Amino acid sequence: MARGTKITIRDVAARAGCSVATASRVLNRSGATSADSRARVERAAADLGFAFSAIGRALQSSRSMTVGVLVPSLANPVFAEAVQGAQEQLRDAGYQCLIASSTYDPERDAEALRVLTAKQVDGLIVTMVAPEDSSELGAARASGIPAVLMFHDPRAGLLSAHVDNAAAAREVARRCADAGHRNTGFLALRFSTSDRSRARFTGFMQGCAALGMAAPVLVEVSEDEAASPAALARTLSAHPGLTAIFASNDVLAIALQRAARELGLRVPQDLSVIGFDGIEIGRHLDRPLTTVETDPEAMGRQAARLLLAMLRGEMPEPPAPLPFTFRPGATLGAPAEDRDDDRAATRSPSAHPDQNPSFKRT
Amino acid sequence: MARGTKITIRDVAARAGCSVATASRVLNRSGATSADSRARVERAAADLGFAFSAIGRALQSSRSMTVGVLVPSLANPVFAEAVQGAQEQLRDAGYQCLIASSTYDPERDAEALRVLTAKQVDGLIVTMVAPEDSSELGAARASGIPAVLMFHDPRAGLLSAHVDNAAAAREVARRCADAGHRNTGFLALRFSTSDRSRARFTGFMQGCAALGMAAPVLVEVSEDEAASPAALARTLSAHPGLTAIFASNDVLAIALQRAARELGLRVPQDLSVIGFDGIEIGRHLDRPLTTVETDPEAMGRQAARLLLAMLRGEMPEPPAPLPFTFRPGATLGAPAEDRDDDRAATRSPSAHPDQNPSFKRT
DNA sequence: CCCTCATTTGGAAACGTTTCCACAGCCAGA
DNA sequence: TCTGGCTGTGGAAACGTTTCCAAATGAGGG
Structure with a gap:
């Protein structure tokens, strides 16, 4: 039932009668290609139902197009909504979210960060027990992985999407x-x-x-x-x-x-x-x-925007705290x-x- | 500030004065190694702060240790809790969760599935608008990616963690x-x-x-x-x-x-x-x-358990619907x-x- | 002392992609 | 006709890992 054979770009190239280099150029619209080979490659890719392997790409480009998101728990609607917001914003930029939750356990915060960095995430959005004390977060940032906080008040060198x-x-x-x-x-x-x-x-x-x-x-x-x-x-x-x-x-x-x-x-x-x-x-x-x-979803979106800017190599200003409103209610x-x-x-x-x-x- | 240079297994091997093959064997506890080289490699890995690249591993083993989870929205606590449950269960087995949400849009269901399969997820847990009509879901399953549903009543050939x-x-x-x-x-x-x-x-x-x-x-x-x-x-x-x-x-x-x-x-x-x-x-x-x-978190856990069984190559029985209880309340x-x-x-x-x-x- | 066998090791291929580099062909200008 | 430059193409290296295979080493039996 399961055809285990994945079709790769070399299958496409073979069917199109060209080299993988050319196939890659066509499929990525990078580099110069003749109208003829373009047509043949596109045809072949369609026939074969080709889809890029994100893994192969990530290995080569050392960009995984994946962002790690760490929150205490998705069972708390506040964090779930924030993740939803971050995820939407990141998706628009072509990034996916690898999520982890710690159930408020600093040990699990550390473990999650280790796993996420091993998975080569391009950036991190985190809410954790003690961001300033986390050697894993420090290590990730030192090795060049941009990170932004959510919910936390901003602290030493770390940007945070937060309310005051x-x-x-x-x-x-x-x-x-x-x-x-x-x-x-x-x-x-x-x-x-x-x-x-x-x-x-x-x-x-x-x-x-x-x-x-x-x-x-x-x-x-x-x-x-x-x-x-x-x-x-x-x-x-x-x-x-x-x-x-x-x-x-x-x-x-x-x-x-x-x-x-x-x-x-x-x-x-x-x-x-x-x-x-x-x-x-x-x-x-x-x-x-x-x-x-407060608006947790907006917080998630802001965190994502900050991170995206950093991924583009910019150095965004620390954001103003997000607005809150006092809702009078009746209690x-x-x-x-x-x-x-x-x-x-x-x-x-x-x-x-x-x-x-x-x-x-x- | 950012030392862009990742340390790889060949750095470890070099420092330990052995080949990468040996280093790999030591670090994975696979194959035979002498006590001497074991010590040297472990020492070197510790000194360098080495961590495996999940990408390199995934490319070689064609197993990403990642599961794709698709739900309509994390802003709905029911789905958020289910994801939390699934995630916990998967984490115990060493898997991470790549999550996507569709905001109840079938088009986005399809897109999410395409992205997740491109990222080479090892399995899928999905709640979508119309699982039975999704050619993407069919394609994923046809290409050997096990999939289980959440919340849906079970349908043609698909296992589902659900309540009746x-x-x-x-x-x-x-x-x-x-x-x-x-x-x-x-x-x-x-x-x-x-x-x-x-x-x-x-x-x-x-x-x-x-x-x-x-x-x-x-x-x-x-x-x-x-x-x-x-x-x-x-x-x-x-x-x-x-x-x-x-x-x-x-x-x-x-x-x-x-x-x-x-x-x-x-x-x-x-x-x-x-x-x-x-x-x-x-x-x-x-x-x-x-x-x-109902217990959405348990539903997520059950979905994860089913998927893990399939990932082990087992062919689990369709699960009984999860229990529900009528809570009398006062309305x-x-x-x-x-x-x-x-x-x-x-x-x-x-x-x-x-x-x-x-x-x-x- | 030689042969065999077990143990440990290293080289190299493979996974799927991108991209550098080089080369072939072609056209225009001198 | 020759030179220079441009366009399109392919080969091959690189990314980080695992694993197959072969080779080297040492020990033990004849």
Whole structure:
């Protein structure tokens, strides 16, 4: 069933009655060829159903037309969308994507980088646990493989497609302050392996400090806690004084709301919740999520554009951070202390009284 | 900065004072070598920081250790998770993934397959618009590249990692019937390019017919309609008689709920909503989504396992469909007509009276 | 001491491509 | 008629690896 015999350019040349050099020139439209041989070669290639072997080409040109993309996990929609964006942009330039994921494990980051460079990728787009500490990334760059980061804040000599996490978090602090919150928390998952999470916390702290609020309480949760509403509720109940919690991403923010309900807390009346990322689904919820909206796909595209420029031999400027927008949603409101204060009610633009039909005042 | 000079096995051989043949034998632990040369070669390789060129290897062995993965889009978490699963499984066997996405465009399916085969992938895992009509897929298989499908129902000679969409949809029909629904709808996105969607509709129709319900109304929406709650609400309002709507996936089901609220319809009192896929977030919602739960990551892993078996030269049995579970959630309830009928209340196992605190009967 | 055999080694071909270099043919200008 | 230049072509090397085959070495048995 399987005809194992691949047809190569020499088969084409043989059938066209010319040398492989000529066949190559015709098929690549490189070099001069007579109309006659052009026709014969093209005919032969079509008859035989010839297709170039990218391997042979790569070996000869030492360009694989392949880019390595490393992300923590495709199961996180934020990274998946970024990869999608990068992939689209690269495809337009004739590059393919070899992807790897680390499940947030630095050891696997290193292994993936080794494999990708062994596969002779022409460039790298990476989001990893600790880019600055990775000897593999350093080695790749030293051996001439251009690399750009995604999601990370830019660091020593490395370009990055990113949003300004700290600035966005400061904006969140401002919105919390505007709504009247003083005692806030930051809910973090994988704090130690995600510099995004850390940058957001730092920015949030700065913002809170600048606005005279109490320092936010850092609430770290494990993978398991985040997955179970009951467990998350238990953790949450250890911090009764908080009126607003900024979650390090949207999925966590949604889980947090569920946990709050478990404790009989209403959102946003008893607890305000703010997310990060702006995933699609957040805006389709009955009570749309208050969040910082980013565009991971655009981030992926920007990373790809930067890399393509470097592959062309250019030395692109460090890009400006990608824009984010604060999406008001309906999960940030005035804190309960302010509830009875009638000034507070008017100060709370995001509290949608009709978010749940059963609460409709009619 | 960039030392362009790659170190090859001949550099290692030179430094070790032996031939490349010996170096190759040592480094691959193939063939007999003396303890002495082994030591020298290993030493030299370490000193030089040698790493094999996968390209050179691929050219010589005509095995690229790369698998092509084609999906409609990574922006859809269902596919992203499947790719993640496949990738993990393949990685354990030493394979990497070259990924491509088609954005549901058959033309791009074809192009992607051409590129992937040109890159000499050892195998293919694909989800595409029309696998059976793809001459590229046929050509790849004819030339000896094993291929398996994901998500698709199995078809002529092709193995597929899949769930039984029709059976799952029949189960949904049964649950709707149990809850007392008669007039149902099926909300479909990309009906023409998704055989999953079509299979679900077919199964739902069969189920409805078998249970003596009215044939479900097929409501097709465009990408744009699905993205805008208002537009979706308009479409929805054209079908006032329906008491339950089965959406072809979870994201759509969540959007549908929002649209229902837009029309002043309460879920599930005025309209029941059932999804498909069982995405993570659905269970974290205040009103957990009623849906058919599947495991895309397991699907990806199964596809990879099948492909690996074929790559070993085995001829694996067509796999049993992967299991799905009906997750009751809280968005399927008794229809309004039955509301006043007290028999109906007991007949409705899926109506969780406590799903929303404000409805608690106490 | 010679023959055989096992062990280790090196040379070279092969994989599929691109591209450098050289050569043949041809035409125009002197 | 000769020279110079241009066009089209083919041979061959190179890219990095594996592996076949043959040769060299050494040991052991007769």
